[in-house]
Amino acid sequence: MFTGIVQGTREVVFVERRDKFASFEILLGHDLATGLQAGASVSINGVCLTVTQCSEDCATFDVMQETLRVTNLNGVQAGDLVNVERAARVGDEVGGHNVSGHVTDVVTVLDVVKTPDNTTISFQMDSQWKDYLLPKGYVALNGASLTIGAEVKDQTFAVHLIPETLRTTTFAQIKPGMKVNLEIDPQTQAIVDTVKSFMKQQQVA
Incomplete structure (x- = not known):
C-alpha cells in the first residue's frame, strides 16, 4: 500500500x-x-x-x-x-490517499498550461472511467495523489499542480501526447458501482 x-x-x-x-x-x-x-x-x-x-x-x-x-x-x-x-508503513502519516499501485489504465496528456504558481494538466481518458472521476475527487497519476479539477467531461479531466508537486515529480517535464498511469480511487469505484447496481435493481423491480 x-x-x-x-x-x-x-x-x-x-x-x-x-x-x-x-x-x-x-x-x-x-x-x-x-x-x-x-x-x-x-x-x-x-x-x-x-x-x-x-x-x-x-x-x-x-x-x-x-x-x-x-x-x-x-x-x-x-x-x-x-x-x-x-511502501507505507503502519503508523505513517497518510498525506494523500490509499493507493494500491494497481494501475487502472493509461491516459494521454492533452494540454499543459503553466503560470508562475500553478500548472493545469488536462488528460484524455477512456469514457468507461468517467463515472469514477468526480470533481474534487481523488486520483493517482503516475503514483501521485492528486485532486481532480472542477470540470470532468466524458473523455477529459484536469488536475492543478502546485510548484512543490512539480519539484518532486516528473510532471515538471510532462508534455502533450505523453502517457500517464491512472489509478482510480478504489473507494470511489466501490461506491459508484454499488449505487449503479442498486439503481439497476430498482429499475428491474
Whole structure:
C-alpha cells in the first residue's frame, strides 16, 4: 500500500527487454535505498513493483506482460526519470490517499498550461472511467495523489499542480501526447458501482 506522496524522481539506468518481459534498474540513491531488500514493494510511476535485486544505491525490478500492456512502463527507457515511493508503513502519516499501485489504465496528456504558481494538466481518458472521476475527487497519476479539477467531461479531466508537486515529480517535464498511469480511487469505484447496481435493481423491480 502507498499514500500517493511521491518521494522523488529517480533515473532508470538500465533496461533489459525480452519477449513480453522487461527488467529495470533504477538509481534510487542512498535515501530511498536504505533498508530496502529483495521482495519489497516500491511504487514506480504508480505501479507496485517487487524488488528483485538491490545494492547500496540501486534496485532492480522485473515487469511482466500484463503490467507492460496496461501501463506506461512499456515505453520507459534508460535515462528516463520515474516517480518513486517506498511502501507505507503502519503508523505513517497518510498525506494523500490509499493507493494500491494497481494501475487502472493509461491516459494521454492533452494540454499543459503553466503560470508562475500553478500548472493545469488536462488528460484524455477512456469514457468507461468517467463515472469514477468526480470533481474534487481523488486520483493517482503516475503514483501521485492528486485532486481532480472542477470540470470532468466524458473523455477529459484536469488536475492543478502546485510548484512543490512539480519539484518532486516528473510532471515538471510532462508534455502533450505523453502517457500517464491512472489509478482510480478504489473507494470511489466501490461506491459508484454499488449505487449503479442498486439503481439497476430498482429499475428491474
